[in-house]
Amino acid sequence: MELAIKFDCNHHKDEYECPDTLISYNPKFDEYGIIIHDGGTATSGISYCPWCGSELPKSKRDLWFDTLEALGFDDPSEQDIPKQFQGSDWYRNT
16 A cells, blocks of 8 residues: 555656546545545545555544544634644654
């Protein structure tokens, strides 16, 4: 899976523009998805590796919002949240 999420293209600026990139990974939520190449950044979440069938980590999206809410952040997209919550540090360093 690590190779599938590594973006290495000299012709496109990001994985959503490159038709050869099929899998996205969001480290903030620990989520994997299949990229929907429709000109946007849409993905369809997946729970299992499409090549070997191994179970992928459970999404931490709900936990991220719940944790921030417990810290007093009720609208993280509009508030200045702590830096650790902008990536994977919030769950990796606990």
